[in-house]
Amino acid sequence: MVKEEYKYSALTGKIIGCAMEVHKLLKNGFQEVIYQRALEYEMELQKISFAREFEMPIFYKDIQVGTRRVDFYVEDKISVELKAIIQLEKVHLAQAMNYLEAYNLEIGLLINFGNTKLQFHRFDNKKFISK
Numbered sequence: 001m002v003k004e005e006y007k008y009s010a011l012t013g014k015i016i017g018c019a020m021e022v023h024k025l026l027k028n029g030f031q032e033v034i035y036q037r038a039l040e041y042e043m044e045l046q047k048i049s050f051a052r053e054f055e056m057p058i059f060y061k062d063i064q065v066g067t068r069r070v071d072f073y074v075e076d077k078i079s080v081e082l083k084a085i086i087q088l089e090k091v092h093l094a095q096a097m098n099y100l101e102a103y104n105l106e107i108g109l110l111i112n113f114g115n116t117k118l119q120f121h122r123f124d125n126k127k128f129i130s131k
Contacts, residue, residue: 006122008077008107011048015080016120018042019111023118032084035113036071039082043072050074056103070103079105083112088119100125 006012022038040052054073058066072080081096088110096110106128112119 007124011075011078012107012109012122014046014048015043015074015078015109016111018046018048019113019120020118023113026113028084028114028116030084030113032082032113035082035084039072039111043074048074049076050080056105058102059104068099068102070099077105077107079103079108081108081110083110083114085112085114087115088112088121093121096121097123097125101127104129104131 051073053069055067057064070079071082100108108123110121
């Protein structure tokens with residue numbers, strides 16, 4: 001699961017591993033908040049540093065135009081968005097990528113617990129601006 005050529009691959013692999021453990025025990029069918037709480041607990045067990053429901057600024061050009069909460073902000077590096085829907089659609093993938101760009105974060109994960117198999121996507125923000 002860990003691909004060394006990807007930035008932060010060890011950390012994203014650990015996060016996905018936590019999500020797999022949650023999905024293995026809870027399966028699908030619950031509301032997103034149940035998976036959030038379970039993933040929070042699992043990441044604590046794995047000693048992963050994170051903030052849940054972390055408020056991120058949204059920028060348009062050089063000005064802040066609002067804020068939005070990311071489900072998890074992991075180790076001040078990775079945004080993790082959760083879904084609990086039957087099937088991810090292209091719009092969900094585009095939305096996750098748009099959030100990364102708006103937050104100016106380099107790496108993000110979109111994890112869906114709603115399918116019979118855990119679905120996850122890693123996103124690399126090609127527009128990321130290092131500060």
